[in-house]
Structures are given as structure tokens and as C-alpha cells.
Amino acid sequence: MAAAAAESEDVWVKQDDVQPQQVVVTNNNLTNPSKVFSRKPIKSPPLLEFEDLKYTVPLGLRRGSKTILKNVSGSFLPGSLVAIMGPSGAGKSSLLDILTGYKVTGVNGSILSDRQPRVLSAFRRLSCYIQQDDRLQPLLTTMESMTLAANLKLSIEVTAKEKQRTVNQELIMEILETLGLENHINTRASQLSGGQRKRLSIALELINNPLIMFLDEPTTGLDSSSCTQCMQLLRSLAQQGRTIVCTIHQPSASLFALFSHVYVLAEGQCIYQGANEKLVPFLDTIGLPCPAYNNPADYVIELACGESDEIGTNAEVVQKMVQGTENGRNINWFKNPDPLMVSISRSNLFASKANDDDAVPTGFFSRLLVQCGVGKRVDTAVQETSQWNQLKVLLTRGYIKTKRDTTLTYMRVLVNVIVGIMLGLLFWRSGNQGSRVMENYKLLFSILIHLMMTTMMLTILTFPMEMSILMKEHFNRWYSLKSYYISTMIVELPVVTLGCVFFTIIIYVMSAQPMEWDRFLMFLLISLLVTYVAQSIGLLIGALFSVTNGTFIGPVISVPMMMFAGFGVTLRDIPRYMVPGTYLSYLRYGLEGMVLTIYGGNRERLDCDARYCHYRYPDKLLREVAMDESEMYVDIIGLVLNVVLLRIIAYYCLRWKIKSER
Numbered sequence: 001m002a003a004a005a006a007e008s009e010d011v012w013v014k015q016d017d018v019q020p021q022q023v024v025v026t027n028n029n030l031t032n033p034s035k036v037f038s039r040k041p042i043k044s045p046p047l048l049e050f051e052d053l054k055y056t057v058p059l060g061l062r063r064g065s066k067t068i069l070k071n072v073s074g075s076f077l078p079g080s081l082v083a084i085m086g087p088s089g090a091g092k093s094s095l096l097d098i099l100t101g102y103k104v105t106g107v108n109g110s111i112l113s114d115r116q117p118r119v120l121s122a123f124r125r126l127s128c129y130i131q132q133d134d135r136l137q138p139l140l141t142t143m144e145s146m147t148l149a150a151n152l153k154l155s156i157e158v159t160a161k162e163k164q165r166t167v168n169q170e171l172i173m174e175i176l177e178t179l180g181l182e183n184h185i186n187t188r189a190s191q192l193s194g195g196q197r198k199r200l201s202i203a204l205e206l207i208n209n210p211l212i213m214f215l216d217e218p219t220t221g222l223d224s225s226s227c228t229q230c231m232q233l234l235r236s237l238a239q240q241g242r243t244i245v246c247t248i249h250q251p252s253a254s255l256f257a258l259f260s261h262v263y264v265l266a267e268g269q270c271i272y273q274g275a276n277e278k279l280v281p282f283l284d285t286i287g288l289p290c291p292a293y294n295n296p297a298d299y300v301i302e303l304a305c306g307e308s309d310e311i312g313t314n315a316e317v318v319q320k321m322v323q324g325t326e327n328g329r330n331i332n333w334f335k336n337p338d339p340l341m342v343s344i345s346r347s348n349l350f351a352s353k354a355n356d357d358d359a360v361p362t363g364f365f366s367r368l369l370v371q372c373g374v375g376k377r378v379d380t381a382v383q384e385t386s387q388w389n390q391l392k393v394l395l396t397r398g399y400i401k402t403k404r405d406t407t408l409t410y411m412r413v414l415v416n417v418i419v420g421i422m423l424g425l426l427f428w429r430s431g432n433q434g435s436r437v438m439e440n441y442k443l444l445f446s447i448l449i450h451l452m453m454t455t456m457m458l459t460i461l462t463f464p465m466e467m468s469i470l471m472k473e474h475f476n477r478w479y480s481l482k483s484y485y486i487s488t489m490i491v492e493l494p495v496v497t498l499g500c501v502f503f504t505i506i507i508y509v510m511s512a513q514p515m516e517w518d519r520f521l522m523f524l525l526i527s528l529l530v531t532y533v534a535q536s537i538g539l540l541i542g543a544l545f546s547v548t549n550g551t552f553i554g555p556v557i558s559v560p561m562m563m564f565a566g567f568g569v570t571l572r573d574i575p576r577y578m579v580p581g582t583y584l585s586y587l588r589y590g591l592e593g594m595v596l597t598i599y600g601g602n603r604e605r606l607d608c609d610a611r612y613c614h615y616r617y618p619d620k621l622l623r624e625v626a627m628d629e630s631e632m633y634v635d636i637i638g639l640v641l642n643v644v645l646l647r648i649i650a651y652y653c654l655r656w657k658i659k660s661e662r
């Protein structure tokens with residue numbers, strides 16, 4: 001009994017919440033209407049049309065390009081639940097990416113919103129895109145994710161009272177109840193089931209009540225009951241007046257019946273567009289009748305895949321269907337094609353190409369400039385709340401994540417403490433002995449390598465994992481890239497600093513470096529600056545490369561940095577033509593700064609516990625490693641410049657990466 005009760009608690013559809021105006025699903029035996037979201041769309045969504053859409057992707061150097069969508073056309077009426085169907089590789093996700101505006105490069109053709117050229121920035125305000133993989137913050141609970149999303153997505157025009165309402169969680173609770181997540185408000189996203197994660201993704205986007213929702217394969221990975229519940233919810237949202245467009249592989253007969261509009265793709269061409277109940281008559285008309293008792297959705301996919309040999313080759317069948325539906329132009333199979341009857345002026349279509357802010361300049365350099373944000377802006381969509389609010393919310397989110405992330409926080413500090421103790425034991429009291437100066441010099445280099453590698457590698461490993469979430473949230477206008485980047489830097493700062501401070505104190509004391517405050521503070525400053533430079537390099541690599549490539553590139557670029565640091569070969573002995581390289585190595589500034597801190601500044605002669613101590617007078621070491629004429633301020637400036645420049649470059653690379661993905 002208890003198990004049954006627990007199970008029923010988890011059931012999304014709540015029978016006692018059934019209201020008279022709720023969706024009654026026709027054409028099937030589903031009688032489980034879901035709880036209806038009370039917030040109706042504020043206005044009718046626009047009629048969405050596309051004409052002659054062609055999508056080409058480059059395949060690489062000398063490999064030409066591939067055309068994924070071949071001049072497809074189509075129309076999605078306001079308030080319809082549209083299924084974009086087709087076999088794997090047909091181009092469904094590509095079409096969705098283009099319609100949402102997520103992909104703009106390599107796209108030709110026209111997209112119209114209410115018969116006018118679509119202005120992407122305005123369109124994005126009306127729509128949201130829920131991608132196939134659930135891009136959720138794993139460490140945040142359902143309620144935290146919802147609250148933070150509400151604080152980012154609800155417009156600044158929302159009155160204080162309304163905002164208060166959000167804070168009071170009425171809206172959030174309503175959405176969660178509608179989606180059957182009310183019993184999981186304190187569960188972290190990483191612990192939710194696949195279906196619950198999918199529903200949370202929908203819940204997050206429902207917060208600002210979008211007019212058009214695009215969903216890529218919302219039923220993938222769900223069992224049949226969760227699929228039905230998910231589709232019923234989408235249908236009820238569509239019946240309230242929203243346009244819901246989703247891709248789906250091969251729906252069951254009952255799911256197929258839920259859609260009001262079906263768009264079938266095969267090999268990048270449209271093989272059917274119209275009402276679901278008109279698919280069978282359409283197939284009859286073109287001489288490919290659907291056998292009795294067959295699910296038309298299964299049959300049309302079979303035709304698209306060429307599994308029915310008796311009726312012709314796959315190419316012939318597909319061509320027959322493409323001709324029958326005029327590659328998506330034929331509107332005869334719509335249930336109500338009236339809104340599409342008004343003819344559209346060709347100049348409108350022309351204007352849509354010329355004026356649409358999707359357009360990306362064609363020249364390589366202009367495109368690069370635009371993608372880096374220097375040239376004409378590709379994307380003028382703005383976020384709902386101020387930069388300051390975005391920063392505040394992202395900092396709160398970062399704080400929660402840092403508190404809960406054992407790898408990023410506790411392990412980072414622990415590793416610094418452990419390595420500090422190990423190095424301290426290895427170089428025990430080497431700092432004040434004239435006989436162990438070279439040993440101490442090696443310790444300084446080891447400190448640099450530790451600070452560089454631990455910080456850089458951890459950032460390279462963790463930053464790319466955030467990329468997919470960043471792409472989704474940024475595209476859905478939660479926050480600007482600037483706010484995200486600044487918040488990431490601020491959130492990382494205390495942990496990185498803390499780890500470095502612990503490490504420096506331990507190693508400084510254990511290795512008996514000079515116990516003078518000014519030397520210690522300068523040593524700490526240089527250690528911190530080296531850590532921040534390493535983190536900036538980690539950000540730069542993490543922004544540009546995947547984890548796999550980053551873990552290769554990180555150490556590879558560190559080798560020349562070490563070479564030019566002046567450790568193995570002193571700065572004086574480095575060949576003249578290679579000297580400029582030393583100015584590019586931040587480790588050079590780090591090593592020089594540390595050596596000057598420990599042995600410069602007229603340090604008195606060192607203790608000597610042997611018969612002869614070659615470096616008893618610290619100046620001797622400075623002369624030998626060619627640092628006797630070096631100035632500390634140059635090293636500090638060099639390191640600060642590295643931090644600032646690398647962070648700016650990393651920001652623009654991140655910006656470029658995001659735009660180039662589109």
C-alpha cells in the first residue's frame with residue numbers, strides 16, 4: 001500500500017485537480033487530463049512560416065560541404081502542437097535549430113513571423129528552446145533552479161508586488177504542480193530521474209510564459225507513460241494558445257493522435273505537412289496507401305527509410321512524397337489553411353533575407369569580427385533583467401555550487417595543503433641555509449609548477465562542462481555573457497585564493513624562508529598572481545577546447561613557458577633570438593619575482609652549516625642566475641598584464657566560440 005501511495009505521489013497527473021476547461025484528448029483512449037497551467041499566454045503567438053530553407057555545413061578542408069536541408073518550406077499555425085518527424089539523420093534537429101535561431105550560419109531561405117520578416121531578437125523574446133540533453137545545474141535543487149531562473153527571467157517591468165509573488169513561490173509552485181514536480185522541490189537535479197529532469201527543463205522555461213516553445217526530442221529516454229504525460233502537458237499548453245514545436249522520432253499511435261500538425265522530413269526534404277488525420281488520405285492520393293491497422297506514423301517513417309521494397313526504391317518513394325507535398329509548400333492537407341490563404345508578397349520574402357538580423361556577413365574577417373563581438377552585432381536580443389541583477393543571481397548560484405562542489409572547493413584546498421606539506425618535508429628548512437641555496441632555488445620552481453598545473457588543469461577540466469548549460473541559458477536570454485563571465489571569475493576567486501594562501505603559508509614556514517613580513521607578503525602576492533594567470537590560461541583553453549583536447553593542450557603550452565622561465569638555462573645563456581620568448585612566459589616573471597623576494601632586497605648573509613657555502617651571500621646567486629639587475633616591479637607588472645590580457649582574450653574567445661557554434 002505504502003509503495004503504491006508513494007508511486008502515486010510521483011504520478012504527474014493529479015486526478016483531483018481536473019478542471020472543466022481541461023484538455024480532453026480525442027482520437028485515443030487517454031482519459032487522464034493533466035493539471036492545467038493557469039497562466040494563459042498574454043497574446044496569440046505569431047504564424048511561423050519558412051520558405052526554401054537550405055542548410056549547408058562545411059565538412060572540412062577539401063572535403064566540400066553537406067546540404068542538410070534542401071529548400072524545405074512549411075507553416076506552423078498559432079496554437080498548434082507540431083511534430084517534426086523523420087528517421088534519424090533526416091534533419092529534424094537542424095530544422096529546429098534554424099527555426100529557433102540557434103543556428104544562423106550556413107542558412108539560406110526566409111523565415112517569416114506573422115507574414116513579416118522575422119526579427120530574431122524580437123522572436124527570441126517570444127520563444128524558448130529546450131534542447132534534447134537536459135542542461136541543468138546538477139548541484140541545485142528543483143526549487144533553487146526555479147527560483148534562480150525566475151529571478152533571471154522575469155522582466156524588470158514586473159512590479160515589486162508581482163516579484164514578491166514569485167519570491168513567495170506561488171508561480172513556481174504552480175508550475176511545479178502542473179509538471180508533477182511538487183514532491184521533488186528539494187531534490188538536486190543530478191538525483192532526478194530522466195523524465196523529471198525533462199519536466200524541470202520545461203518548468204524552467206515556462207516561468208516567463210513563452211508564446212512559442214521548441215523542444216528537441218522531449219520524449220527521448222522516457223517510458224511510454226512518461227511520454228504520454230509529457231505530450232499531454234505540451235498539448236494542454238498548446239490548447240491554451242501557445243505554439244509548441246517538437247521533434248520526435250517515431251511516435252506511437254496514441255502520441256501521434258495528440259499532435260495537431262505533423263511535419264515529416266526525409267533526407268532533408270519535406271515528405272508530408274498537414275494535419276495528423278490527413279496523413280492517411282495523403283498517402284492514398286500519392287499511391288502509397290497505409291495498410292489497414294498500421295500506425296500511419298510508423299508507416300510514413302518506413303517509407304522514408306525505404307523499408308517497403310515492393311513500392312519502389314527509397315529514392316523514388318521519397319521523391320513521390322516530396323512532389324506530393326511540394327517540399328512543404330502544399331497546404332491542402334492542413335485542417336484549417338485559411339490563415340495561409342492570403343497571398344504573401346514576394347518582396348516580403350526578399351526583405352526577410354535582407355533585413356533579418358540572423359544574417360551573418362559573408363567575408364571571413366567580417367564574420368570573425370562579428371563573432372568576437374567587434375563588428376555588426378549578430379544578436380541583438382537582450383535579457384529580461386539588468387546586468388546587475390544577473391550578476392547578483394549568478395553569484396548566488398555560484399556560491400551554492402561552490403559550497404556543494406567537493407571537487408572544485410574542498411579537494412582544491414586539500415590538494416594545496418597536502419602538496420604544501422609534502423614539499424615542505426622534502427625541502428625542510430632549506431630557505432636559510434647557504435649550503436642549500438640551489439635546492440631552495442629548485443623549490444621555488446617547484447612551487448611555480450604546482451601553482452600553475454593544479455589551477456590550470458582544474459579549470460580546463462571543469463569549465464567546458466559548464467559550456468552546454470551556458471549555451472542553453474544564454475540563448476534563452478537568461479543572462480548576458482558578460483554577467484556570466486564576471487560572475488565565474490568572482491566565484492572562483494575565493495577558493496583559488498584560499499588554496500594558494502594555505503599552500504604558501506605552509507611551504508614558506510616549513511622551508512624556513514626569511515621571516516620578514518614584507519618578503520612574505522611579496523612572496524604571497526607573486527604566488528597569487530601566478531595562480532591567477534594559470535587560471536586565466538585554463539579559462540582560455542576551457543573556452544576554446546573540449547576537456548580531451550584541453551588536457552593535451554594545457555601541458556603542451558606549459559612546456560615552452562617552463563623553458564623560457566630561466567630555470568634550466570639561465571636568462572643570460574638563452575640564445576639571443578629566443579630572448580623575446582622569455583617575455584611571453586609568465587613563469588619567468590614568477591620565478592624572477594620569487595628569487596628577488598627571497599634573495600634580493602639586500603638580504604643578509606645566510607647561515608652556513610658546512611665548511612664552505614658557495615652562496616652564503618645571496619647576491620652571488622642573483623648574479624649567477626642573471627637576476628642581479630632585474631627589478632621586482634617589472635615582474636609584478638608582467639604578471640598583472642598577463643592576468644588582465646589573458647582574461648580579456650578568454651572572454652572574446654568564449655564569445656567567439658558561442659557565436660561560432662551558431
Ligand SMILES: Nc1ncnc2c1ncn2[C@@H]1O[C@H](COP(=O)(O)OP(=O)(O)OP(=O)(O)O)[C@@H](O)[C@H]1O
Nearest residue numbers: 057058066068086087088089090091092093094095
Ligand atoms: N555540423 C555538421 N557537420 C556535418 N554533418 C552534420 C552537422 N550537423 C548535422 N549533420 C548531419 O546532418 C544530418 C541531419 O542531422 P540532424 O541532427 O538534424 O538529424 P536528426 O533528424 O535530428 O537526427 P536524430 O533524430 O538522429 O537526432 C545528419 O546526417 C548529421 O550527421
